[in-house]
Amino acid sequence: MKVVAFNGSSRKDGNTAILLNYVLDELKKEEIETEFIQLSGETLSGCIACYRCAENKDQRCAVVKDKVNEYIGKMQGSQGVLLAVANLCLGHDSQYESPHRAEFDRLS
Ligand SMILES: Cc1cc2nc3c(=O)[nH]c(=O)nc-3n(C[C@H](O)[C@H](O)[C@H](O)COP(=O)(O)O)c2cc1C
Numbered sequence: 001m002k003v004v005a006f007n008g009s010s011r012k013d014g015n016t017a018i019l020l021n022y023v024l025d026e027l028k029k030e031e032i033e034t035e036f037i038q039l040s041g042e043t044l045s046g047c048i049a050c051y052r053c054a055e056n057k058d059q060r061c062a063v064v065k066d067k068v069n070e071y072i073g074k075m076q077g078s079q080g081v082l083l084a085v086a087n088l089c090l091g092h093d094s095q096y097e098s099p100h101r102a103e104f105d106r107l108s
Pocket of ligand 1: 009010011013014015016017086087088
């Protein structure tokens with residue numbers, strides 16, 4: 001069994017990373033394989049609602065200029081997926097929106 005965790009916080013090794021690693025450490029104690037991916041510093045675009053995924057039905061995103069398809073592959077090779085971002089200024093519509101929250105739409 002494998003669980004992959006994505007840290008969508010802008011702060012590498014910040015609080016979100018610490019919390020994810022608490023979970024991953026418990027899983028490792030149960031001898032569950034884990035992978036930890038930090039998205040900080042990466043440029044990933046959000047979903048552009050092109051619906052090509054619905055047409056192609058290939059479990060891939062048609063936008064191929066970033067690493068989202070690599071990450072989708074990692075999720076497909078796992079039995080558990082953790083997606084975490086930091087709350088920045090009152091949530092979803094904020095100008096301080098956590099930069100990787102929108103990309104999670106393409107992973108889900
Ligand atoms: C600009 C900014 C805005 C924030 N806004 C909120 C908020 O609205 N609600 C909240 O609960 N925490 C808020 N926080 C606190 C962060 O969510 C918290 O510090 C979080 O642990 C940061 O995670 P990180 O270390 O992975 O970046 C804010 C932090 C910053 C820097």
